[in-house]
Amino acid sequence: MGFTMGLNLLLLVAMVATNILSLYHLSSNTLHSSSTKPPTPPQVPDHLIRQLQTIRAAINHLTRHQPSNPTSTSSSSTIPDDLLLHSRLSPIGSSCHNHPDLLHRYMNYTPFSLCPHDTDLQETLILHGCQPLPRRRCFSRTPPKPTSALPLNPYPSSLPDSNLIWTHYDCKSFSCLNHQNPLLGFDPSRESTSSFMHIRSELDLPVPQLLQIAKAATSPIRLGLDIGGATGSFAARLKLYNITVLTTTMNLGAPYSEAAALRGLVPLHVPLQQRLPVFDGVLDLVRCGHAVNRWIPVTMMEFLFFDVDRVLRAGGYLWLDHFFSKRSDLDKVYGPLIGKLGYKKVKWAMVDKPNSKNGEVYLTALLQKPVSK
Numbered sequence: 272m273g274f275t276m277g278l279n280l281l282l283l284v285a286m287v288a289t290n291i292l293s294l295y296h297l298s299s300n301t302l303h304s305s306s307t308k309p310p311t312p313p314q315v316p317d318h319l320i321r322q323l324q325t326i327r328a329a330i331n332h333l334t335r336h337q338p339s340n341p342t343s344t345s346s347s348s349t350i351p352d353d354l355l356l357h358s359r360l361s362p363i364g365s366s367c368h369n370h371p372d373l374l375h376r377y378m379n380y381t382p383f384s385l386c387p388h389d390t391d392l393q394e395t396l397i398l399h400g401c402q403p404l405p406r407r408r409c410f411s412r413t414p415p416k417p418t419s420a421l422p423l424n425p426y427p428s429s430l431p432d433s434n435l436i437w438t439h440y441d442c443k444s445f446s447c448l449n450h451q452n453p454l455l456g457f458d459p460s461r462e463s464t465s466s467f468m469h470i471r472s473e474l475d476l477p478v479p480q481l482l483q484i485a486k487a488a489t490s491p492i493r494l495g496l497d498i499g500g501a502t503g504s505f506a507a508r509l510k511l512y513n514i515t516v517l518t519t520t521m522n523l524g525a526p527y528s529e530a531a532a533l534r535g536l537v538p539l540h541v542p543l544q545q546r547l548p549v550f551d552g553v554l555d556l557v558r559c560g561h562a563v564n565r566w567i568p569v570t571m572m573e574f575l576f577f578d579v580d581r582v583l584r585a586g587g588y589l590w591l592d593h594f595f596s597k598r599s600d601l602d603k604v605y606g607p608l609i610g611k612l613g614y615k616k617v618k619w620a621m622v623d624k625p626n627s628k629n630g631e632v633y634l635t636a637l638l639q640k641p642v643s644k
């Protein structure tokens with residue numbers, strides 16, 4: 272079990288690593304300065320102020336709204352801290368302008384003809400915070416000979432190779448992906464009886480037990496979101512219970528989004544740093560799998576958890592599934608961070624990572640959102 276879990280984790284970490292690295296790159300100044308002393312107006316770099324002024328000017332122009340006090344934009348002290356932080360941590364439209372070379376390549380297409388093969392470029396732009404990407408007026412490519420026989424259940428014996436464009440992936444078939452690594456989720460039939468159904472350690476929370484807990488608390492689960500859910504394994508399980516789960520996933524090196532869609536599951540092409548594209552207080556459940564772990568900068572994780580809080584309804588559940596960190600960090604950093612939410616601890620299980628020299632642990636926590644005060 273330890274080996275399988277370790278391998279699985281390693282792969283998922285690899286999958287999100289690019290994402291996190293770009294985040295680190297974007298956020299490192301903020302984190303360093305804020306860890307020593309709180310940001311003060313003189314520390315705000317000029318380019319950031321200019322950028323924010325450009326955004327304000329653009330917003331004012333678009334809304335034909337004139338600032339009541341035009342001089343206020345020239346003073347850095349009027350810029351809210353959170354906006355400064357977000358302009359580096361999280362996407363706001365201007366992030367596209369920070370990568371003019373990439374953006375130029377992306378927008379360099381022939382209007383009204385076929386779009387270029389540039390999936391990798393799109394992933395890169397999104398991971399750099401250019402999200403949502405600008406719209407284009409070109410025709411999206413389709414696979415040349417798609418089969419009309421699409422699977423109707425989320426655990427088909429195989430996924431049809433002919434229904435996606437393989438050009439930008441190393442593998443050219445699902446069997447190649449499965450051969451490279453059977454645990455990536457590209458062989459749904461492997462998951463049909465086992466995934467989210469067994470208790471191998473106290474870190475596991477099988478779906479029947481999860482639903483029983485929710486039912487007993489008269490807080491039924493009907494709508495959920497799985498953050499970093501790869502090929503939709505969790506959504507697939509819940510679909511069998513007629514529960515709708517959206518899966519956020521990126522296509523880092525493999526067709527995760529297409530695979531989820533071929534299983535009849537909704538993939539949301541959303542990086543970890545993006546505000547969840549769901550309205551406030553509407554979800555019964557949010558699951559954070561391996562993609563959410565200690566590689567994410569802490570400030571960024573805090574924004575993520577508070578965004579999860581935003582989309583959960585009162586009585587809804589946040590499930591941290593095999594959250595991976597050092598035990599000391601869990602005690603000093605992540606535990607208090609999770610505590611800030613003020614959620615009820617329905618389940619809290621911590622287990623040492625097998626053979627870990629650095630005191631690493633896994634945490635599985637099921638937390639229930641209270642009614643707000």
Ligand SMILES: *[C@@H]1O[C@H](CO)[C@@H](O)[C@H](O)[C@H]1NC(C)=O
Pocket residue numbers: 511512513
């Ligand atoms: C899901 O919905 C279908 C169609 O309404 C129904 O036949 C089936 O029993 C439901 N499954 C569960 C587990 O509720």
